[in-house]
Amino acid sequence: MGPVALLTVVVLAVFVGFEVVSKVTSKLHTPLMSGANAIHGIILVGAIIVAGQASDPWVLGIALLAVVLATVNLVGGFVVTDRMLEMFSAHKRARARTGAATADGTAGAGRSGNGGSGGGAAGEGR
């Protein structure tokens, strides 16, 4: 991709980033920070690419260290955010029975998403 196209993508992403969090209540500051923190763990993709192209053992060693660190950021970030939010939604369930079905549905999706990023990739790699 050319430099101008890259710049276009960056500028648009900046505006989207500003826009999506512009009106968040202070109650959700902690989970939102934690969730955003998990998202930059996607550097894992970069670490995998570098490790996959490494031939020198030193380079491979450092790249694998980057893979471990990035996985901690990515997987840990999503799991811990889910745990914080679980406490909020546990309340909703107690309060309004109607919300119970949706809350349960999301809980299931959350767990498979989180646990899977390690395990799922491990199963399908080769």
Place this chain on the structure above:
Amino acid sequence: MSLLSPEWTALLYLAAAVCFILALKGLSSPRTARRGNAIGAAGALLAVVTVFFSARLENIPLILASIAVGSAIAVPVARRVQMTQMPQLVALFNGVGGGAAALVAVLELGHNEDPWVRLAVVFTMLVGAVSFAGSAVTVGKLQELISTRPLLFPGMPWVMGAVLLGAVISGALVVLTGSLGWSLALLGFGLGAGLLLVLPVGGADVPIVISLLNAFTGLAVAASGVVLGNVLLLVAGTLVGASGTILTKAMASAMGRGVAGILFGAFKGGSTAGSTAVSDRPVRCSSPEDVAVQLGYAQRVVIVPGYGLAVAQGQHTVAELATALAARGVEVVFAIHPVAGRMPGHMNVLLAEADVPYESLRELAEINPEFANTDIALVVGANDVVNPAAKTSPGSPIYGMPILEVVQAQQVVFLKRSMRPGFAGIENELLHDPKTTLLFGDAKDSLSRVLGAVKAL
């Protein structure tokens, strides 16, 4: 194994990027927050699976083993961490992400001749290293392994200037020569800059710095996307960089501070340093029985929970006390300061954990006008967030921070561990006010004694 075409790879990455946008969007509203997080995790999984099929990679078993190791470290820690230690953990995860980005950039240096790409490499290394070292200091401060007060030494601004100059020079040399030696020097300067950036920040402002470093790591990841020619990293990193910046500003304004003031305020010297001196001025002490009588025969009680409550793991006991008082016909609500605990929104999480009904939580703007017709404000393990100095003494480090105006209540009861000042390291006039009584002791212990006495009334 057949590989995905570049078009398919790009489309799958686009889908992952959309997931991340939806995740941030979802996380901004209480109803959709959990689903948002799950969508983000699904996007990350999609992206990680895609990368294995997008290029011919060597060392796949080792990579998978490393992912397994990372998950085996992260999942148990994330599941078991106490809610009070959440800020440290977020800072820790942020730091290792920044470190990973810096390492990826160093390794990619040899593959790139283009000076613009090398500039992106330099940016990633520098910002990733700042984020790594800065996060390490925030973890140390939050765990109280190092002093929570601003740490300064004479000539610190000059040292900071020298480190930044060194970073610029070594960065320029890396762009021109692609030398590995200079890039290691650059990493060193980056780590130094991270330390010097966060050490002077006072304990109360640390959460804002975590958010800022989070945005930094986002930018480092975005730059690594340029280095690797990977649009997903570019988009995801930019999203986090942009939203993290907005979030940092929002948090800072919830505390009535400017971001620049937080980072560089200590350099101006003077009052920001605070004090740890234990005051010897007289205070009125009380007994659990007296507090129980005050509470039990009040009409309206506002409980102000702070970090001390969380440290003592007293959130369940305070919830029980609220129930016991409500059973006696006392109206009980909780006043939640936006930065009660150690991070914005932290106290909401802690009280939710203890099953305190959502309806009895009041935000600062809602509760402040109501303190005037409150019989008793019960302050449990909080100090800075009720300190009138934030309104009355312009020299104070917390001046300008919105506070809960418990000073307006008829009577104030503090449950405190000691006369030691709060996280910001300043004394609280309110403790010496004639209408204030204090009950010393561990918050949970005091609460259960008060609870027992209330039940015996």
